[in-house]
Amino acid sequence: MRHIISILLENEAGALSRVAGLFSARGYNIESLTVAPTEDPTLSRMTLVTSGSEGVVDQIRKQLNKLIDVVKLVDLTEGQRIEREMLLIKVRADNGGERDEIKRLADIFRGRIIDVTESAYTIELTGDGGKLDAFIAVIHPRRILEVVRSGVIGIARGEETACRLSA
Amino acid sequence: MGFAMKRGGVVELTGAEIFVQCLKDEGVEYLFGYPGGAVLHIYDALYKQDQIQHILVRHEQGATHAADGYARSTGKPGVVLVTSGPGATNAVTGIATAYMDSVPLVVFTGQVMTHLIGDDAFQEVDAVGITRPCVKHNFLVKDVRELAVTIRRAFHVATTGRPGPVVVDIPKDITAQKTDYVFPADPTLRSYKPVTQWDPQGIRKAAEILLEAKRPMVYTGGGVILGNGADELTALVRWLGAPCTNTLMGLGAFPASDPLFVGMLGMHGTYEANMAMHECDVLLAIGARFDDRVTGDLDKFCPHARIIHVDIDPASIQKNVAVELAIIGDARGVMRDVLSALQASQRRLDKDALARWWRQIDAWRARDCLRYDRDNVDVIKPQYVLETLHRLTHGDAFITSDVGQHQMWTAQFYRFDKPRRWINSGGLGTMGFGLPAAIGVQLAHPQDTVVCVTGEASIQMCIQELSTCRQYDLPIKIVNLNNRYMGMVRQWQEFFYQSRYSHSYMEALPDFVKLAESYGHAGLRVDRPGDVEPALREALAQRDRLMFLDFITDQTENVYPMIAAGAGHHEMHLSSDRELA
Numbered sequence: 001m002r003h004i005i006s007i008l009l010e011n012e013a014g015a016l017s018r019v020a021g022l023f024s025a026r027g028y029n030i031e032s033l034t035v036a037p038t039e040d041p042t043l044s045r046m047t048l049v050t051s052g053s054e055g056v057v058d059q060i061r062k063q064l065n066k067l068i069d070v071v072k073l074v075d076l077t078e079g080q081r082i083e084r085e086m087l088l089i090k091v092r093a094d095n096g097g098e099r100d101e102i103k104r105l106a107d108i109f110r111g112r113i114i115d116v117t118e119s120a121y122t123i124e125l126t127g128d129g130g131k132l133d134a135f136i137a138v139i140h141p142r143r144i145l146e147v148v149r150s151g152v153i154g155i156a157r158g159e160e161t162a163c164r165l166s167a
Numbered sequence: 168m169g170f171a172m173k174r175g176g177v178v179e180l181t182g183a184e185i186f187v188q189c190l191k192d193e194g195v196e197y198l199f200g201y202p203g204g205a206v207l208h209i210y211d212a213l214y215k216q217d218q219i220q221h222i223l224v225r226h227e228q229g230a231t232h233a234a235d236g237y238a239r240s241t242g243k244p245g246v247v248l249v250t251s252g253p254g255a256t257n258a259v260t261g262i263a264t265a266y267m268d269s270v271p272l273v274v275f276t277g278q279v280m281t282h283l284i285g286d287d288a289f290q291e292v293d294a295v296g297i298t299r300p301c302v303k304h305n306f307l308v309k310d311v312r313e314l315a316v317t318i319r320r321a322f323h324v325a326t327t328g329r330p331g332p333v334v335v336d337i338p339k340d341i342t343a344q345k346t347d348y349v350f351p352a353d354p355t356l357r358s359y360k361p362v363t364q365w366d367p368q369g370i371r372k373a374a375e376i377l378l379e380a381k382r383p384m385v386y387t388g389g390g391v392i393l394g395n396g397a398d399e400l401t402a403l404v405r406w407l408g409a410p411c412t413n414t415l416m417g418l419g420a421f422p423a424s425d426p427l428f429v430g431m432l433g434m435h436g437t438y439e440a441n442m443a444m445h446e447c448d449v450l451l452a453i454g455a456r457f458d459d460r461v462t463g464d465l466d467k468f469c470p471h472a473r474i475i476h477v478d479i480d481p482a483s484i485q486k487n488v489a490v491e492l493a494i495i496g497d498a499r500g501v502m503r504d505v506l507s508a509l510q511a512s513q514r515r516l517d518k519d520a521l522a523r524w525w526r527q528i529d530a531w532r533a534r535d536c537l538r539y540d541r542d543n544v545d546v547i548k549p550q551y552v553l554e555t556l557h558r559l560t561h562g563d564a565f566i567t568s569d570v571g572q573h574q575m576w577t578a579q580f581y582r583f584d585k586p587r588r589w590i591n592s593g594g595l596g597t598m599g600f601g602l603p604a605a606i607g608v609q610l611a612h613p614q615d616t617v618v619c620v621t622g623e624a625s626i627q628m629c630i631q632e633l634s635t636c637r638q639y640d641l642p643i644k645i646v647n648l649n650n651r652y653m654g655m656v657r658q659w660q661e662f663f664y665q666s667r668y669s670h671s672y673m674e675a676l677p678d679f680v681k682l683a684e685s686y687g688h689a690g691l692r693v694d695r696p697g698d699v700e701p702a703l704r705e706a707l708a709q710r711d712r713l714m715f716l717d718f719i720t721d722q723t724e725n726v727y728p729m730i731a732a733g734a735g736h737h738e739m740h741l742s743s744d745r746e747l748a
Contacts, residue, residue, distance in 0.1 A: 010358060013307070014295060014296075014299075014307070017296070017299065018299060021299055021300055025300050055485065058485060059482065059485075059486060062481050062482035062484075063482050065481070065482075066480070066481075066482050068303070068304040068324060068356065068358055068359050069358060070358060071357060071358040
């Protein structure tokens with residue numbers, strides 16, 4: 001099963017490689033991983049998407065918690081959550097009909113065209129992974145010039161702050 | 168050292184002086200190391216003091232193993248200092264050895280100047296990167312003001328929770344810079360909180376399950392020794408009246424001379440221990456991690472048992488084996504609490520069931536699974552050497568070993584009654600461990616008998632440390648079981664590769680007696696069974712010099728009993744002429 005794990009990590013050189021190294025050394029799956037500093041500059045937030053049997057994911061959580069640089073860890077899969085991923089996609093759009101159609105599709109998906117040339121559009125789109133997949137699917141593969149995805153970030157729904165240091 | 172005192176008792180020191188002061192403040196007695204360019208400032212600071220004794224090894228692997236032997240035999244952290252580049256890489260085998268067996272080490276590696284890091288400078292390696300997968304944690308010190316607190320934290324992390332090695336990488340310029348030194352009172356890290364309390368509910372539940380047992384079994388590992396829980400284990404097992412088995416790492420936690428002890432379990436464990444594991448209905452596992460050499464085929468492991476697992480590391484729980492009850496906590500404290508709960512209960516174990524269980528165990532014991540050709544007068548049986556060693560030292564020596572057949576025979580035949588007496592590389596299986604480890608043990612226990620049991624293949628992996636033994640006059644006794652083969656490799660090739668002995672035969676062996684003599688030690692070659700006891704007596708009587716005993720042993724002897732990798736506990740080979748159990 002797919003799990004989305006949110007981690008507060010010491011914002012130190014080498015912390016990221018401890019996590020990445022753990023996954024490669026123990027043969028765990030890693031679907032995506034995003035990291036950025038938090039409002040507290042000594043901490044980074046890492047969101048990690050992994051999959052495996054319950055036993056394997058249990059081990060992943062325990063092994064991550066064992067890393068000294070991991071300050072706090074929450075498996076967002078255990079509760080209500082919001083997931084978002086950003087897509088930047090460059091598509092060929094070099095005649096009037098195509099340009100209109102892509103503009104329309106982007107609107108339907110609530111995407112934004114953020115760069116325009118005579119022959120191409122670059123579109124920004126956020127949503128969960130399924131929505132981004134769906135958007136890519138409706139664009140003819142021959143038109144797709146480049147796809148860049150951010151990897152998933154997530155947060156618990158409601159007032160709950162699943163992963164705050166003070167919590 | 169004469170330091171310029173500043174206001175309020177604060178002194179300004181160089182990084183190198185801070186290093187030395189921190190080690191003194193941690194109570195370090197011995198520093199095992201080898202100098203080199205990146206650590207010369209530190210070596211200069213060491214020269215100016217005499218509180219910490221530096222032990223100069225001949226190879227950095229030896230430094231880590233010696234510190235490891237010191238740590239395992241005392242419970243205190245072993246401390247190592249090596250230079251950058253090859254100094255660090257040579258130390259890696261010893262660091263990984265300590266990591267696999269959860270031994271507290273603090274290893275300081277020199278590093279090139281801060282501004283050169285990443286430039287492929289002379290003797291530069293990414294020590295933090297290389298050691299990352301085999302340390303509990305590691306640090307790179309980039310500011311001299313962080314040095315003292317980092318060292319303090321390194322000792323804290325290495326010695327608390329599930330212990331392990333910690334590496335501190337110190338660039339050379341940091342050791343020259345000056346800052347005010349204040350002993351950092353607080354070593355804690357916000358992200359590191361070792362377990363100090365456990366669930367009282369779990370304790371009660373454990374007592375309940377144990378009291379329902381008809382065929383109870385206690386299985387303990389290195390965690391009981393690391394956690395100084397031997398007395399608590401002994402009290403608990405005796406109260407239960409249950410059979411107790413130890414893993415290779417756990418030997419000595421429960422006295423081998425106690426009738427409740429059924430021997431080591433696992434691949435080369437006793438028939439009675441493995442059969443009792445297979446047939447027990449309640450298994451209490453303490454400080455053990457269900458390693459593949461212990462469990463064999465997981466699908467056939469303890470098929471009838473309700474399992475209680477006590478471990479300080481949450482990641483050990485449910486890793487290999489699903490258990491009914493897990494208690495995350497310190498082995499010693501948990502055992503003490505479980506015993507109190509048992510004593511407080513109105514219930515008692517079913518005495519009749521327990522008596523039936525022991526009749527069954529005694530029947531397994533009667534198979535005498537460790538039987539060997541004891542009376543052979545033509546060729547020395549390795550088991551006989553170890554039995555004799557046990558008898559002559561009254562089971563009270565510190566024994567280190569290398570890896571292979573001699574290690575298994577020592578585990579089987581030197582019946583350890585006390586913890587921290589059996590010093591061997593269990594997890595990583597590092598050949599070359601025994602001799603340098605014995606250096607650390609002998610330094611920590613100068614009045615005690617320290618024996619390194621080894622083989623002619625293993626001993627050559629760190630033979631250079633004979634020179635260190637001479638420098639510090641360490642009267643270690645080396646028992647070399649010389650069968651002119653890499654015995655365990657040869658055994659597997661005999662069993663599983665139709666006796667094709669591919670590169671397991673040692674040609675061009677040195678004359679070990681002359682070799683020992685050339686290092687300034689005494690040596691003796693023994694090739695007749697009748698000479699084994701006199702030779703051991705002579706070596707043990709030498710209180711002030713190292714003696715190298717080269718026993719020429721039976722080339723074809725195999726370690727029995729044996730469970731082939733991937734088989735179940737009930738599927739043992741007892742010997743070449745005794746069938747599957």
